[in-house]
Amino acid sequence: MILVSWQRASILALFCSSVYAIGQSTCVTFQPSSSSFSVVSNGAAAPIYLSSDEWPGVQLAASNLASDIQNVTGHKPQLANVTSTSADLKKSGTPIFVGTLGKSSLIDTIVNNTKLDVSAIEGQWEAFMTKVVSNPIPGVDKAYVIVGADKRGTIFALYDHSEQFGVSPWYWWADVPVTTHPNLFVTPSGCSHGAPTVKYRGLFLNDEQPALTNWAMEKFTNGTGAPLTGSPFNHVFYTKLFELLLRMKANYLWPAQWASAFNVDDPQNQFLADFYGIVMGTSHEEPMMRSIPVEWGLFGTGPWDYTTNNKTIYQFWVDGAERAKPYESLFTMAMRGDGDLPLSATDAISSLEQIVSDQRQILMNVFNETNVTNIPQMWCLYQEVKGYYDEGLRVPDDITLLWTDDNWGNMRRYPLPSERNRTGGAGVYYHYDLVGDPRDYKWIQTAQVSKVFEQLSLAVDRQATRIWILNVGDLKPYEMGIEWFLTYGYDSPRWTLDNITSFTPLWATREFDLDAADAQEVASIMNNATRFLARRKPEFLNSTTFSLTDYREADNVLAGWKALNDSAARINTKLSSSKQPAFFQLVFHPVQAGYTLTDMWVSAGINNMRASQARVSANDYADRVEEMFDRDWELENEYHTILDGKWDHMMDQTHVMYYYWQQPMQNTMPPVSRVQAKKNALPGVMRIVPEGTLGAGQATTSTSARSGTTAARRRSRSTRTRPAGSR
Amino acid sequence: MILVSWQRASILALFCSSVYAIGQSTCVTFQPSSSSFSVVSNGAAAPIYLSSDEWPGVQLAASNLASDIQNVTGHKPQLANVTSTSADLKKSGTPIFVGTLGKSSLIDTIVNNTKLDVSAIEGQWEAFMTKVVSNPIPGVDKAYVIVGADKRGTIFALYDHSEQFGVSPWYWWADVPVTTHPNLFVTPSGCSHGAPTVKYRGLFLNDEQPALTNWAMEKFTNGTGAPLTGSPFNHVFYTKLFELLLRMKANYLWPAQWASAFNVDDPQNQFLADFYGIVMGTSHEEPMMRSIPVEWGLFGTGPWDYTTNNKTIYQFWVDGAERAKPYESLFTMAMRGDGDLPLSATDAISSLEQIVSDQRQILMNVFNETNVTNIPQMWCLYQEVKGYYDEGLRVPDDITLLWTDDNWGNMRRYPLPSERNRTGGAGVYYHYDLVGDPRDYKWIQTAQVSKVFEQLSLAVDRQATRIWILNVGDLKPYEMGIEWFLTYGYDSPRWTLDNITSFTPLWATREFDLDAADAQEVASIMNNATRFLARRKPEFLNSTTFSLTDYREADNVLAGWKALNDSAARINTKLSSSKQPAFFQLVFHPVQAGYTLTDMWVSAGINNMRASQARVSANDYADRVEEMFDRDWELENEYHTILDGKWDHMMDQTHVMYYYWQQPMQNTMPPVSRVQAKKNALPGVMRIVPEGTLGAGQATTSTSARSGTTAARRRSRSTRTRPAGSR
Structure with missing residues (x-):
């Protein structure tokens, strides 16, 4: 495989960073360097300090950061509101100071004390910066300072660290397990972000x-x-x-x-x-x-x-x-x-x-x-x-x-x-x-x-x-x-x-802690699954969506789905059981659901077509439609029953057989016919249907020959064939 | 029940005649009278004589008559070509002479000898007459003379007697059993028929x-x-x-x-x-x-x-x-x-x-x-x-x-x-x-x-x-x-x-040797079965032929068929096993076949409708369609296997699911859907469908509300309802 430049760039990005975060520059490491600041190391977590005049929402986010650090490392940082003169500060070693410019008296003091240059963020909507600073407060030699330009600037800074530490935003909403690390460090230059593109x-x-x-x-x-x-x-x-x-x-x-x-x-x-x-x-x-x-x-x-x-x-x-x-x-x-x-x-x-x-x-x-x-x-x-x-x-x-x-x-x-x-x-x-x-x-x-x-x-x-x-x-x-x-x-x-295709591998890496090859495979699964589902929305699928006769379209569509399904199954098997619920929700369910629904509709089409051709194999496809219809429910049920029913009802959406624009009140199976297998078809036991054609069908010859019917031709024999057993 | 005149006439006709023939005046009796001529009595059968210059077709028919008499009575008449001077004639007692005017030298001699008045038939297309005549031939005191005006006149006279004796024209083609009698007599005035209405x-x-x-x-x-x-x-x-x-x-x-x-x-x-x-x-x-x-x-x-x-x-x-x-x-x-x-x-x-x-x-x-x-x-x-x-x-x-x-x-x-x-x-x-x-x-x-x-x-x-x-x-x-x-x-x-309705009872009586009430019942079955089948040809039936919602039409149609079916089953049970194959071919099969096909199509309609209403009972009707589709084949198979397969293939005609005007190459089952029974429908576990309506259907409300759709209303919410579980 020859990698084009953006592929090389994105794979390189995966190998060069062990921080599983998407889209931001990273300031977190799991190995110390001479200058790095220890968030957690040797079993000790740096305390996190805010001031009591901070936004309550920042207080909440800081509390979540502390819990996240505990979930990643097993060690919970001390979390407290302090003032620049709090007695505790002297004993705290190297703390983390968190605050919002112009809101947190603690941070304003630090900025004032250290002449920290906040000009890059000051007045910038939702901007933040972090830095290791020396002597931020009298009695504190060194601290890691997290400064937001406004309330959400500070909050985003905190959650940015959570993500880099190993906590996905989806830890609860998609059960993405925390990636654990014994130690957490930040680089002295810290992280920063200006105002978001979109306000x-x-x-x-x-x-x-x-x-x-x-x-x-x-x-x-x-x-x-x-x-x-x-x-x-x-x-x-x-x-x-x-x-x-x-x-x-x-x-x-x-x-x-x-x-x-x-x-x-x-x-x-x-x-x-x-x-x-x-x-x-x-x-x-x-x-x-x-x-x-x-x-x-x-x-x-x-x-x-x-x-x-x-x-x-x-x-x-x-x-x-x-x-x-x-x-x-x-x-x-x-x-x-x-x-x-x-x-x-x-x-x-x-x-x-x-x-x-x-x-x-x-x-x-x-x-x-x-x-x-x-x-x-x-x-x-x-x-x-x-x-x-x-x-x-x-x-x-x-x-x-x-x-x-x-x-x-x-x-x-x-x-x-x-x-x-x-x-x-x-x-x-x-x-x-x-x-x-x-x-x-x-x-x-x-x-x-x-x-x-x-x-x-x-x-x-x-x-x-x-x-x-x-x-x-x-x-x-x-x-x-x-x-x-x-x-x-x-x-x-x-x-x-040039780098847009790196999003999905970065996402897969963060959510499932994958190596580069598997992340690339999951990315390919997701990109193709959404491509297949976008090609025709599932709600619009029907028994004639994909041609059953030309260019093996339906065959190829199903083969595409099967490849994704096999791939997802392989990854799933490799994952620890703690990761499988997330993988199911985010990857394996949509792949299986899309595959099953497509198979059901294609099978319904083949059933209908083969019934129209008087082919007994239509009946196998009737059975398959019923099987896929049940399988569809089983997948829904699996979604509802994993994790002791945490997501019960979340797949309640009906999606099989629309009667008009609005959702059906219940899933109903595509209609299937059955060919009478107990007697021979009139033309005999075997008919040849050349690939790429509908064959002779139930009509003895093409029905189109009748399209010119007029009253005078009402009893046209033009489509008659000789009976079986005759010359 | 008040009988109108033709009904009285027809029932009377059934009681007054024990000769099971349709449409002709009868000259056959099974009890002797003082003047009657014995065809078979006391174990002796009158010989049947023709002349060698007779039409070969008449000879053949006379041979069939002799066989028929044997089948009815157990006694085979002597059958021979004779001349008016044949030695046998003297010893034959009272023979039956058969011949065609102007063709049979025997009959011409008899007419000449006896001055038999044949003016009523002479020169009349296919006419015949019969009569007991005295001294037809020197040495023969009395004979029953069967005279045809032409070849088929004579042939029809012979087969007319066969039918009256107890042999249906359909004895082979529908396996109608011969009605046996120990003795056969004819009235001295005989039977006759002029030229048929239609040449x-x-x-x-x-x-x-x-x-x-x-x-x-x-x-x-x-x-x-x-x-x-x-x-x-x-x-x-x-x-x-x-x-x-x-x-x-x-x-x-x-x-x-x-x-x-x-x-x-x-x-x-x-x-x-x-x-x-x-x-x-x-x-x-x-x-x-x-x-x-x-x-x-x-x-x-x-x-x-x-x-x-x-x-x-x-x-x-x-x-x-x-x-x-x-x-x-x-x-x-x-x-x-x-x-x-x-x-x-x-x-x-x-x-x-x-x-x-x-x-x-x-x-x-x-x-x-x-x-x-x-x-x-x-x-x-x-x-x-x-x-x-x-x-x-x-x-x-x-x-x-x-x-x-x-x-x-x-x-x-x-x-x-x-x-x-x-x-x-x-x-x-x-x-x-x-x-x-x-x-x-x-x-x-x-x-x-x-x-x-x-x-x-x-x-x-x-x-x-x-x-x-x-x-x-x-x-x-x-x-x-x-x-x-x-x-x-x-x-x-x-x-x-006034008497047209007597045809079917007469037919039923002849074919199945029934008493008057049962004959009337079979007549009713046949008249109604053909009425039901003519109302809509079976080939034109589909899942929407009969209204599933209005006037209980489909229910009533099926109830009508069920009544016929029950009636036919009752008669069938009463019949001896020798009569059941004929009854099956002529009555019971078409009733069961029509009932089954109608039930299948109505069930398909109910299935489709109830699927569209998100009603789980749709699934019972899917099963019923499959059952009726199989039953249809079983009836065909029964037709093919009775009497050691005598009528194998005679019901090969395909008749389920037309794709265009011409017969389908194979029977295929009407498409059936299935409702997902493992989850609740969105509106909840129960919906009310008032009789005579389609109910709310898969649409949350009537779909017709959408018919006025315009581009500006593309996202109309007019049919939205509140979710289940909400007010």
Whole structure:
């Protein structure tokens, strides 16, 4: 095999670093050098100190870092709030100081004492730096200082170290085992990161029924959900999600909406989001931080129509703004019709302009803010809204415009040069998951890293980097794709056409602690599995998707899947049992599920075709369809029963046999026929079907000969053949 | 139950006669009266005498009569050719004299001796009379004289007696057991019948593959068929058919044609037809007593196109006429295109007129006949030919015009008064069986006695009675319908609106020796079975034929079949084992077969519907479809294995799952789906489906809500419902 340059680069990267982290420059080592700072060595963990005036979210992240260090090394660092004069500091040896510039009096003291140069991050959104500094505090000779430019800068610095130490962001959400090390060191020059490429990077939990809803209902509630909404998405659920987001350096969330209302489901939800450090938004169709349809259904009166019910709706929005005021929010502006449908107003454009004007007045009133541009606002050019925009609707300059894909991962367009100098900038709303026609897709991961890179690198190029929001459906099982979206948005320059293919091997290495060859193999499995699943979404597969007669298409498709399956099975066998649950969720399940479903549909096609050819072997394929249909359920059941049922319901999504665009209420098997095997077919016991043809079929000759039928030819004999046994 | 007059008449008829014959006046009794003539009594059978100058076909029929008498009574009559001075006659007691007027010197002598009044039949086509006469011959005190006006008159008289004695015409072809009696008598006034209503009454074996062909191949050949054609239809086969026809008083036959050539398959075929007494014809598309396509394919050269190849075709027809000359024939005139298609000539009408003119010249030349009207000729107004006629094509006056049905038993039209004074008269070509679009029907009997009566009583009324020819496919299993067609054509005045319903009970009584109530029950079974099968031809059944939701249509259809099935099973249990094979062939098989097929299709519909409703009970119906599909084969297999395989292959006809108009090459099961029963459907464990509706289906609500989809509404949520577990 001849490796092209980016392959060499990526393999080299795997060999040169034993730190399993994706996308960042590393400052962690597991072997000491003369200058390295010991986080853990010889059974001793450096204490971690913050100050009590630090952001609570940073305190929480530091606590998680301490636990992570314990999980990696077996030694738990001391974690404490201190002041620069705390008595403890003298006895602590070489501590780790953590804090946010301008917030932590401890860090401000250290910066002041040491003249630490923080100019690279100061005032930079979510930037951080770390460094070993001498004499940071009187009585402390040396310390490792972790400094964030703001709250999330510090938090990201902490989780960046966790990942480099050996804790995947997915340690809980995909059961990725911690990679253990007896000792942990950091290099004296430390790590750093400037402002992320994309300012708001987040996820949209959407169309979360049945999988995420049923799972959360079982795991986080007593089975009934919230009193008013029935939603299971309480703060126990959301805080796990907030942590995941922050570990991936995301900062933004559109909560589940269709049968939930974030603020109503659990009054702690919004408070805790802000506490953790997550900027809350609402989906593109839910303005002013209030949920539609659930919250409006509970508390609104009259129609969701600003033309006829503006007083009620205005007050509804005032209440939303008041409620959100204490917390970090990004306001969705404007309005769609009820049920995510277009507005019914005849003059939608002028109606929308009035609505936005009123909403901005509300914000100014509530926030007592004369300059509304100080309040982050967003407007999504989704579906018909983009049509209004194209027709001349103009949006206040400070509102970020979200450009969207076509629901299928193809961006409709990006801002033109003339549209780029808006103060609100531009963003992207992108789908990994859809409920809508022509068909839902919400079962397993069909987004390809390469495709997403191709689409979003254009967003970077066209400066649509203010907001990136990703529709992730049930969240799982899109783990790898989600991580790629957020990773790329966090640091886009890191990824280029030359190194983009290193993402998947780096991901495989981090998640499964693999050697380079196996990581490359897993990367190949994932890249091909998503390619196969993207080629035709599983929900769109049917018995005629792949040609059964030409170019051996169906054979080749199945052979491709079988190769992935064999490969994944081989890796799985090599993995320790502690890694197999993660491998199943992230790799082996989607491969087996895609293979099984494809085999079922191809077998159904062969069954149907061979029945039409009067071939008895059709019956073997009827059996195979039934077998694959059962196998499909077995895979789902395996997903639900591993780890004592931790992910029960997470694969509830129906996905076999669509009747229309919406998900079927139950999986139903593709129809199969059977050929009567107990008697000979009329032409005799054997017929020749040349490869690449449909053969003679049940018709004695081609049925197309009948297409010219006219009344006068009603009894045409043109397709008659001689009976068997005759000449 | 209030019986209307015809019902009373028919039940009365059953009670008043112990002679099991259909349609004729009876002269047979099983108890002697003072004047009755003993055919068999006290262990002695009256001898049967003919003269050696009698028609060989009469001799054969008389021999069959003697065998029939032996089968009924156990006593075989002496059968001999005698002269009026034969020595034997003196010792014979009271003999039966059989002969044809003007042919049998014996009968002519008796008529001359006794001044027997034969004026009622003399010169009447196929008429006969019988009478006890005194001193017919010197030395013979008394005799029973059976006199035919012509060859078939005598033959029909003989078989008429056979039927009345207790031998069904179907004794071999449907294994109807002989009804035995120790004694047989005839009334002194005897039986008689004038000329039949319809002059030529016959059958067309057509589309005889697979069933009849495969059966005949096994039973009458060494497995290979005739050398040139591969056809199994040799004289061993045909003589059995000739006898059946004559026993039903038919006289005309269009032989199997598609892979056969009557004269080529077996050189004895045409000779023996004439010997037996059958008038041979050829199908409407085979002129001049030569077969198309087979014989032309073997011996013709060039295209079957009179415009371009008239010399060859002319000679082909000369040869046909020469070959037919010694035998009684009815010539099919004119021409169709190859493969039973319309002529390709642009001026078809003038082309046809030339063709017919040439054909008639051939007949005059070959028969050395100056008056071509002495040679029976026929032209069938089938399909496009009727179009030519409507457009002005005129046919020589002496050629009989055959009017046709629409292939589905509905006569297109009958001759108008202005068309009735032709010397050639008019006739009928009628279908019980079809190969053609929109779909073949050739499996089991779908012709209803009542419908055929309704259509053909019009033929009588409109004087289309010169020829009646019936397309019977494989012959079996249309036994009852065939008998009805021929019976009605033989003596139409016998059957009226008031007594037509007595046919089926009379038939049931004769075939199964039933009491009146059971005969009525079997009649009801047959009338309803053919009604159900005619309502929708079995070949046209599909999973949506009967409504599964409205008016309980499918339920009622199945309940109707079940009632017939239960009834037939009850009768079957009562029958002696010797009668069960006939009952199976004639009644029980079609009932079970129709029931099974209907159940299979309805179950397939329920399966498909319930799968679309996400109902687990769909799976029970998938199982039932498979069960019924197997049951269908079991019924076929039972047909093939009764009586040591006598009817092997006779139910070979495929009939499940048509792909286009032509028969499928193999039966294939209707496609069935299965609902995943191992997980709950998304809406929960139970859904209500109100009777008369399709319920909510796999769609969360009605799919019709999506029909107004536009681009702007591509992501409509209008059919969304709340997830399970939520309010």
